[in-house]
Amino acid sequence: MDLDKARQELMALQRKMAAYGHAMGLIYYDGCTGAPKDTAENRAVTLSILSEEVYRLSTGDETVALLEFLDEHKDELDQAEQRMVHLLLKEIRDMKKIPIDEYIAFQELLVRADDVWHTAKETSDFELFRPLLEELFATTRKFALYIEPDRDPYDHCLNDYEEGLTQKACDAFFSKLRSEIVPLLKEVAEHPQVDDSIRFGDFPEDKQEELAYYLMELIGLDLGHVGLSTTEHPFTTSFGSHFDxxxxxxxxxxxxxxxMYSVVHEGGHALYDTGSADELAYTVLDGGVSMSIHESQSRFYENIIGRSRSFCRLVFPKLQELFPEQMAGHDAEEFYHAVNKAQPSLIRTEADELTYSLHIMIRYELEKKVMAGELEVKDLPQEWNRMYKEYLGVDVPDDKHGVLQDSHWASGLIGYFPSYALGNAYGAQFLAKMKESVDVDGCIGRGDFGPVNDWNRERIWKHGSMYKPVELLERVMQGKFDPDYYIEYLRSKIADVYGL
Amino acid sequence: MDLDKARQELMALQRKMAAYGHAMGLIYYDGCTGAPKDTAENRAVTLSILSEEVYRLSTGDETVALLEFLDEHKDELDQAEQRMVHLLLKEIRDMKKIPIDEYIAFQELLVRADDVWHTAKETSDFELFRPLLEELFATTRKFALYIEPDRDPYDHCLNDYEEGLTQKACDAFFSKLRSEIVPLLKEVAEHPQVDDSIRFGDFPEDKQEELAYYLMELIGLDLGHVGLSTTEHPFTTSFGSHFDxxxxxxxxxxxxxxxMYSVVHEGGHALYDTGSADELAYTVLDGGVSMSIHESQSRFYENIIGRSRSFCRLVFPKLQELFPEQMAGHDAEEFYHAVNKAQPSLIRTEADELTYSLHIMIRYELEKKVMAGELEVKDLPQEWNRMYKEYLGVDVPDDKHGVLQDSHWASGLIGYFPSYALGNAYGAQFLAKMKESVDVDGCIGRGDFGPVNDWNRERIWKHGSMYKPVELLERVMQGKFDPDYYIEYLRSKIADVYGL
Known part of the structure; x- marks a missing residue:
C-alpha cells in the first residue's frame, strides 16, 4: 500500500463515518423534536440497518488493513493522523469484540428504550421502563466484559466517558466533595433563605424563546451554524461536523x-464543539474530547459565568424588556440571589451549584451497585428514594420526579454522570487560571465575551480530540487537577450569596 | 442461488434502500425546516457520501446478480415480487448508465441549488440562481441521453413522472384544455366578480396551525403517523416507509x-401514501405509483372535496370559532364563493381551479423549449413574463412572483409539472365513478370522510406502486382516461359559482 494513498483513505473513511453519524444523529434528533408520536418503530428499523452498515464499514477487512498499515508507519504520520489512527483502531478493536447481531440488537434497544422512557416518565410508570432498563444494564455489563474481560465493568464504563477514570478515583473525589458540601449546606440552612419568587410567574413560551436566542448570541454562538429546538430533556448534538x-x-x-440556564449550559457545549479548528471537520478529532471536559465548558458558561453577579446585572435589562410586568419591583441583585439559592431539591437539572454534586453522587452510587450486581433494577426506585432522603433530606413523591427524571440511562449512557461533577471541578480550576490573564468579571459586565471565549478557544476548543483529556487538562491548568479550586469556589460563592 | 434465499435478499435489499431513503430524505427535510441557515454545505457533504453508498449498493455486482437471477425465475415469483424486480432492475439499468462521479456531483448540485434558490427567491435575484439552473437543465438533458440515447430527452423526463407520457400527448391534452378554459374565463370576466374579502385580514399563525390540525384530522389523517411542519414551499414526504x-x-x-388549502392538498398526498397496504412497507411498492396519480389525490381533496359547497359549510363553524372577529358578518356561502373565485393571477399554488392549468401549460412550454435547446436559461424570466401576459393577461412585477416562485426546478424535478394538470383531470373522472356508489356530498356534509376514503383506499391507495399508472387508472375508471370529465366538472363549478 502507498502511504499517501492510505492517508487519503484515512480521511475518506472518517468522512464516511461522519456521514453515517449525521444521518443517525438526525434520525434520533427528529424522534425527540418533530416526529409524529407513533413512528419510533419505523426509526428503529432504519437505525438498525444503518448501524449494521457502520459496523461493517468500521470492522471490515479493508478498514482494519488500512489502519494497521498506517499504525505500522505512524512515525511518518503527523500528530493529528497518529491520533486519528489510534482512536479509530481502539474503537474498531473494541467493536470487533461485540458480535454483530448483539451490536445491532443494542442499537434497536436504544431506540425503543428512549421511546418507552418518554411515556414512562410522562405517566410516572417505572414498571413500564423496567424491562428495558434491565436489558440496558445487562447489555452494558456484557459489552464491557467483551471488550475488557479482566477489568471491572463499571470501571470500563467510566473510562468510556473519561479516559483513565476509575471508581477508586471517583470515590475519593466524591467523598472529599461530600465532606465539604454537607457542612456548607448545614450552614446555609441556619441562615435566612433567599427569596427566589422573581423566577416564578407566567412567562409565555415565545418570550422565553426570544430570551434563548438573545442568550445564544450574547455568549458568542454563531446562529448560522447553531440551531435551537425544544425537547423533553435538553441536549446538544452536532451533525456530521461542527458546522451544524x-x-x-x-x-x-x-x-x-x-x-434560561439550560440554554446557557447547552450553549457552552455548542461553543466547545463549534470551536474545533475547521481542519478537524469530518474527522474523529472534531468536537469535544471527553464528557467531563464537555461538562467543564457547559457548566462554566451556565454557572461560573451565567450565575455570576456581573452576568445577572448584564442580562437583567433584557429580562425587564421581555417580562416587564413580572420584573416590576425587582432588581438585578434579587435575580442574582434567586439563581444562586442553595436548597436540597428533587430534580438534578434544576439543582443549585452547591447541591448539584449530591445528585450526581446518588446516580454514581446506584450505577456502581447495579453494575456490581449488588442492586437489582427493580429495586432502583426504592433505593433512589432512600438515598435522596439520606443525601438531600427530601421525599420523592413519584418516579417522574425520581428515578425516571434523566434520559441518560434510556440512551445507554451508563457511567456518564460523574462527568458532570468532574466538569464542575475542572471549570473552577480553569477560571482561576483564566483570571491570571483575563479580567473575567469586567468582560462579562460589559457583555464582551470575546476575551473569555478566545481564552477557551485557544486552550481547549480548537484542539477538538487532539489530546487525551488528562493531557489537555494539564496543558490548560499548567499543573495537576486539584478539586480544592472547586471547593474554594463554592465556599466563596455561598459566602457571598448568604453573607456567611 | 437458492430461490427462497434470493427472495429474502430481495426484501433485505429494499429495506436497506428504504433506510438510506429515510436518512437522505430527513436530511433534506431538516434543511427546509429546522436547520440553521449556513449549514447547507455540511448537508451536501453528507448527502454526497450517502448517495455514493446508495449508488454502489444499487449497482453493485451482488445486487445485479440477485435481481437478474430473480428475473430469470419470475414465473415462480408472486405478483408483488415480479413488480419489485421489474422496478428495481429498470432503475438499476438506468442508473448504471450514469457515471458515478456525475451522479454524485448531481446530488451535490441539488443541495446547493435548493439552498441558493431559497436566497434567490427571497431577494428576487434570478442571476444568483441562473448558473445552477443552467447546470440542472444541462445535467437533466445529459442524463436523459445516457439512459435513452434514442429518445427525445424531454419525453424521457415526462416518462420519469408518468410512465408512457409524451410531449405529443401533453400537447393534445393541453390544447384541448386551453380551448375550453379560455372561453370560460372570458365568460367569467363578463360577469360581476366574486367578493373574496372574507379570506383577507389578520390571522395569527397559532390559530392557522390549529386549523391545520383540525383539517388533518377531519379528512382522516392519523396524526400518530403524519406530522406537520412549516417550510417556504409546502410538500409531502415519507421517511423509510408510509409509517412516518x-x-x-x-x-x-x-x-x-x-x-388552509395547502394543508388539504398535502393531506391528500399523505392519505395516498399512508394508505399503502402495510405489507408493502420498506419495499419499492410502498407509497404512490406516479406523480399524476399522486396529484389526482391531493387535488381531489383540495379542490373537488375541499372547495365544494358541502365542505365549505362543514368547516365554516370552525372558522368562526378560530377567527370570531374576522368571520363576523360573513357566512358559509360567501366563503364558498371566495375560495372558488376564478381570476388570472401570478402564483401557481394560489391559483383557482379554472386558471390553474394555464400556469402549468406555461411551465410545460418553457421546459420543453429549454430541453430542446430552443430557449436559453438566461432568457427564462423574460419568456416567463411574456407568456404570463399572453396566457393569463397579467404583468409579472419581479422574478420572486415569476420564474423563481416554484421549488421544482431547484429540486431537479424537470418534467413534473404536467402531472398536476393530469392529476386534476383524473380526479374529476374518479369523482364521477365514485358517485355511482357513494353519496359524496352527503358524506362531506356530515363530516364523514369514511366512505370517500374507503373508496379511494380500496381502489387506489392500498395498491401502492403495484400497478402501472395506466393500469391502475383503467381499473379505477373501468375504462379509458377522458379529459371531458374534467372540462364538464369545471364548467358546472363555474356555472354554479358565477350563476352562468
Whole structure:
C-alpha cells in the first residue's frame, strides 16, 4: 500500500463515518423534536440497518488493513493522523469484540428504550421502563466484559466517558466533595433563605424563546451554524461536523429560569464543539474530547459565568424588556440571589451549584451497585428514594420526579454522570487560571465575551480530540487537577450569596 | 442461488434502500425546516457520501446478480415480487448508465441549488440562481441521453413522472384544455366578480396551525403517523416507509386560505401514501405509483372535496370559532364563493381551479423549449413574463412572483409539472365513478370522510406502486382516461359559482 494513498483513505473513511453519524444523529434528533408520536418503530428499523452498515464499514477487512498499515508507519504520520489512527483502531478493536447481531440488537434497544422512557416518565410508570432498563444494564455489563474481560465493568464504563477514570478515583473525589458540601449546606440552612419568587410567574413560551436566542448570541454562538429546538430533556448534538450544531431546551411556563440556564449550559457545549479548528471537520478529532471536559465548558458558561453577579446585572435589562410586568419591583441583585439559592431539591437539572454534586453522587452510587450486581433494577426506585432522603433530606413523591427524571440511562449512557461533577471541578480550576490573564468579571459586565471565549478557544476548543483529556487538562491548568479550586469556589460563592 | 434465499435478499435489499431513503430524505427535510441557515454545505457533504453508498449498493455486482437471477425465475415469483424486480432492475439499468462521479456531483448540485434558490427567491435575484439552473437543465438533458440515447430527452423526463407520457400527448391534452378554459374565463370576466374579502385580514399563525390540525384530522389523517411542519414551499414526504409521513405548510398572516388549502392538498398526498397496504412497507411498492396519480389525490381533496359547497359549510363553524372577529358578518356561502373565485393571477399554488392549468401549460412550454435547446436559461424570466401576459393577461412585477416562485426546478424535478394538470383531470373522472356508489356530498356534509376514503383506499391507495399508472387508472375508471370529465366538472363549478 502507498502511504499517501492510505492517508487519503484515512480521511475518506472518517468522512464516511461522519456521514453515517449525521444521518443517525438526525434520525434520533427528529424522534425527540418533530416526529409524529407513533413512528419510533419505523426509526428503529432504519437505525438498525444503518448501524449494521457502520459496523461493517468500521470492522471490515479493508478498514482494519488500512489502519494497521498506517499504525505500522505512524512515525511518518503527523500528530493529528497518529491520533486519528489510534482512536479509530481502539474503537474498531473494541467493536470487533461485540458480535454483530448483539451490536445491532443494542442499537434497536436504544431506540425503543428512549421511546418507552418518554411515556414512562410522562405517566410516572417505572414498571413500564423496567424491562428495558434491565436489558440496558445487562447489555452494558456484557459489552464491557467483551471488550475488557479482566477489568471491572463499571470501571470500563467510566473510562468510556473519561479516559483513565476509575471508581477508586471517583470515590475519593466524591467523598472529599461530600465532606465539604454537607457542612456548607448545614450552614446555609441556619441562615435566612433567599427569596427566589422573581423566577416564578407566567412567562409565555415565545418570550422565553426570544430570551434563548438573545442568550445564544450574547455568549458568542454563531446562529448560522447553531440551531435551537425544544425537547423533553435538553441536549446538544452536532451533525456530521461542527458546522451544524443543535441545542435544545424545554420551556416551563411558570419558571423562566429553567430554560434560561439550560440554554446557557447547552450553549457552552455548542461553543466547545463549534470551536474545533475547521481542519478537524469530518474527522474523529472534531468536537469535544471527553464528557467531563464537555461538562467543564457547559457548566462554566451556565454557572461560573451565567450565575455570576456581573452576568445577572448584564442580562437583567433584557429580562425587564421581555417580562416587564413580572420584573416590576425587582432588581438585578434579587435575580442574582434567586439563581444562586442553595436548597436540597428533587430534580438534578434544576439543582443549585452547591447541591448539584449530591445528585450526581446518588446516580454514581446506584450505577456502581447495579453494575456490581449488588442492586437489582427493580429495586432502583426504592433505593433512589432512600438515598435522596439520606443525601438531600427530601421525599420523592413519584418516579417522574425520581428515578425516571434523566434520559441518560434510556440512551445507554451508563457511567456518564460523574462527568458532570468532574466538569464542575475542572471549570473552577480553569477560571482561576483564566483570571491570571483575563479580567473575567469586567468582560462579562460589559457583555464582551470575546476575551473569555478566545481564552477557551485557544486552550481547549480548537484542539477538538487532539489530546487525551488528562493531557489537555494539564496543558490548560499548567499543573495537576486539584478539586480544592472547586471547593474554594463554592465556599466563596455561598459566602457571598448568604453573607456567611 | 437458492430461490427462497434470493427472495429474502430481495426484501433485505429494499429495506436497506428504504433506510438510506429515510436518512437522505430527513436530511433534506431538516434543511427546509429546522436547520440553521449556513449549514447547507455540511448537508451536501453528507448527502454526497450517502448517495455514493446508495449508488454502489444499487449497482453493485451482488445486487445485479440477485435481481437478474430473480428475473430469470419470475414465473415462480408472486405478483408483488415480479413488480419489485421489474422496478428495481429498470432503475438499476438506468442508473448504471450514469457515471458515478456525475451522479454524485448531481446530488451535490441539488443541495446547493435548493439552498441558493431559497436566497434567490427571497431577494428576487434570478442571476444568483441562473448558473445552477443552467447546470440542472444541462445535467437533466445529459442524463436523459445516457439512459435513452434514442429518445427525445424531454419525453424521457415526462416518462420519469408518468410512465408512457409524451410531449405529443401533453400537447393534445393541453390544447384541448386551453380551448375550453379560455372561453370560460372570458365568460367569467363578463360577469360581476366574486367578493373574496372574507379570506383577507389578520390571522395569527397559532390559530392557522390549529386549523391545520383540525383539517388533518377531519379528512382522516392519523396524526400518530403524519406530522406537520412549516417550510417556504409546502410538500409531502415519507421517511423509510408510509409509517412516518410529513406534510408542510406556509402560513400567510394576511390570508388564511393559502395555508388552509395547502394543508388539504398535502393531506391528500399523505392519505395516498399512508394508505399503502402495510405489507408493502420498506419495499419499492410502498407509497404512490406516479406523480399524476399522486396529484389526482391531493387535488381531489383540495379542490373537488375541499372547495365544494358541502365542505365549505362543514368547516365554516370552525372558522368562526378560530377567527370570531374576522368571520363576523360573513357566512358559509360567501366563503364558498371566495375560495372558488376564478381570476388570472401570478402564483401557481394560489391559483383557482379554472386558471390553474394555464400556469402549468406555461411551465410545460418553457421546459420543453429549454430541453430542446430552443430557449436559453438566461432568457427564462423574460419568456416567463411574456407568456404570463399572453396566457393569463397579467404583468409579472419581479422574478420572486415569476420564474423563481416554484421549488421544482431547484429540486431537479424537470418534467413534473404536467402531472398536476393530469392529476386534476383524473380526479374529476374518479369523482364521477365514485358517485355511482357513494353519496359524496352527503358524506362531506356530515363530516364523514369514511366512505370517500374507503373508496379511494380500496381502489387506489392500498395498491401502492403495484400497478402501472395506466393500469391502475383503467381499473379505477373501468375504462379509458377522458379529459371531458374534467372540462364538464369545471364548467358546472363555474356555472354554479358565477350563476352562468
Amino acid at each position: 450544531e443543535r441545542i435544545t431546551t424545554h420551556y416551563h411556563r411558570d419558571d423562566f429560569v429553567c430554560s | 409521513e410529513r406534510i408542510t405548510t406556509h402560513y400567510h398572516r394576511d390570508d388564511f386560505v393559502c395555508s
